[in-house]
Amino acid sequence: xxxxxxxxxxxxxxxxxxxxxxxxxxxxxxxxxxxxxxxxxxxxxxxxxxxxxxxxxxxxxxxxxxxxxxxxxxxxxxxxxxxxxxxxxxxxxxxxxxxxxxxxxxxxxxxxxxxxxxxxxxxxxxxxxxxxxxxxxxxxxxxxxxxxxxxxxxx
Numbered sequence: 001x002x003x004x005x006x007x008x009x010x011x012x013x014x015x016x017x018x019x020x021x022x023x024x025x026x027x028x029x030x031x032x033x034x035x036x037x038x039x040x041x042x043x044x045x046x047x048x049x050x051x052x053x054x055x056x057x058x059x060x061x062x063x064x065x066x067x068x069x070x071x072x073x074x075x076x077x078x079x080x081x082x083x084x085x086x087x088x089x090x091x092x093x094x095x096x097x098x099x100x101x102x103x104x105x106x107x108x109x110x111x112x113x114x115x116x117x118x119x120x121x122x123x124x125x126x127x128x129x130x131x132x133x134x135x136x137x138x139x140x141x142x143x144x145x146x147x148x149x150x151x152x153x154x155x
Contacts, residue, residue, distance in 0.1 A: 077134060085110075087141060088129050092117060095140040 077084045082104035089099040092113045100109035111127040118125040
């Protein structure tokens with residue numbers, strides 16, 4: 001065997017041994033709880049279960065909240081322009097109006113979506129998101145895209 005072959009073999013054995021040691025160090029032995037089957041060689045995270053009575057109660061709904069319509073409880077727009085535009089684009093998308101890519105830039109497609117939303121909601125269709133437009137549009141900010149048809153009344 002040549003000297004070069006011996007060096008390659010030694011290097012391969014060293015790499016194999018080091019990787020085995022590193023893998024063994026990363027394994028965490030988790031003992032199964034009584035009455036539970038042992039895992040199949042996989043590690044499981046330790047989880048603390050919380051009983052329902054340990055959870056904090058939800059904030060009660062006040063009479064003032066009951067009297068307000070969803071569109072009157074507007075989400076405040078973000079202070080910076082990029083995030084504000086993303087909020088508008090997300091709300092438009094959730095409302096069923098395609099603003100294009102949600103990128104924080106109000107391009108032609110976003111402005112058309114704003115105008116369409118305004119026209120459908122009895123607002124002045126100027127393509128600008130003022131307080132009246134935002135009060136109606138913000139109701140769609142927290143909705144999932146799947147819920148937008150329900151929020152629009154099925155249209």
